[in-house]
Amino acid sequence: MNDIDEGTIHAWLDGAVDATQSREIESHVAQCATCSAAVAEARGLVAGASRILNALDDVPAGVTPKRASAPRRQWRAAPWVTGIAAALMLGIGVSQWNRDGLRRAAEKDTLVKPEPVTALAAPAESVPPESVPPTSTAPPPASVRPSGPQQRARARQLASADVALRRDTARRETARVFADTTRSIGSVASPTAGAAQGAAVTATPSALPTPAPSEASAKRVVGRSALADAPTVQLRGVVAASALEEQPIDKSILSRLAGCYYTGATPPIVRLDTARSAPGYLVRAEASGSSIGWWHRIDDALIRVNLSAGATLNLGQKNRATCPEKR
């Protein structure tokens, strides 16, 4: 046997040659110094390449504490979608908690589960206030910008998140999404109302350290979670503005949109319900029937689903599915 070519050596190391050829190679390598050296080099390249590719993977969550967006374990949509989802969750939260409840929460400095918050915080905070309808009552972010090195670092993070969200579509959609959100949460006044209503609402408190959009508490926003920083003021302003708009989903549209959809994610099929929970219309896992989140109509082509687990899905006509036979 002549000297073995490199491709064959790698195929042999990868277990891609048949038993006969494998035996031939083995016996040849045993008596051929050149090939033996080539095999050793190939083994080194296989291992080295593997190591390098492993280095491509993200560092584990929490290792890089300086970046609020570092924990990336959970499923995330594109930054601008995440931003809208975060804005949506904040909007839900702020409107849902009455002012007293929130002021109390702010005073107690209640910290909430950091993970879903931080994953959403950075992109969300960069929604600029000028995109909001002029009826916004929030003070401009500059007036509440905190001082100190940590906050300056945070401000720089947020500036970088600005880059991610410099999209007109995102801003317009945020305003529209808020309108939908506010409409769907209706008259929920108490923070505890959600507790009995299942997973969809349980997710909400976890996104919510911030106080209500009142002037007094606005200035006290500077808090311990990423969401409580200055740009959150912008979002509160947006919420306050959209609270003035009330646009329910037309019933005929609602029944047309409800039904089953393929998600291409977990779970694979969801059912959009016409029933409402506090933040919005219910989403159920089709397989189990349990409610797992809520949905909103963005426009004719797009439905936004927010799962309590923290993920956000975009569904369109292409995702429509026939609901399976009832068991």
Next chain:
Amino acid sequence: MHDVERLFREYHDPLVRYLTRRLGDRDWAEDVAQETFVRALRQGEMQNERAWLFAVATNLVRDDARKDTRRRRHLELLSAEAKAESVVEPPITDLERAQERALARRAIDALNERDREALLMREEGLNYNEIAEALQLSLASVGTTLSRARRRLVEAYEQLRDEGLGTREAL
């Protein structure tokens, strides 16, 4: 329905990892993976599921009409992140790991598309038949492709690392 769940359970994570390494952007990777599984649902029977999924995902990446916009935004994000990161001093191990990751990223980008894809698929456990099918290569050429890819990757990485060291010493 039961099939869908199984498909997802078995292949979603490796597919996302492959795509994340391929694209350097986890959000983009998740989007492509989602699109791939939606298509899988429509497909019905597949000869070789893993090869099919990786082939579709690979083609989606190549055809991604939004690739340029995404790439621009991705680059914007990267440079913005770089600026933001320069403010705070991370612990030493984070710094090393981040540097390794950046080096690895540049090294893998030095490969040509086919070599890169073949190598990343191999890392996710695809066998030679599956790689050949997914990338429309002849079975015989897979070994050569992988050997070339591995050599170029390691050489590129070492060269970049040495360049980096050289720069630091010169300062």
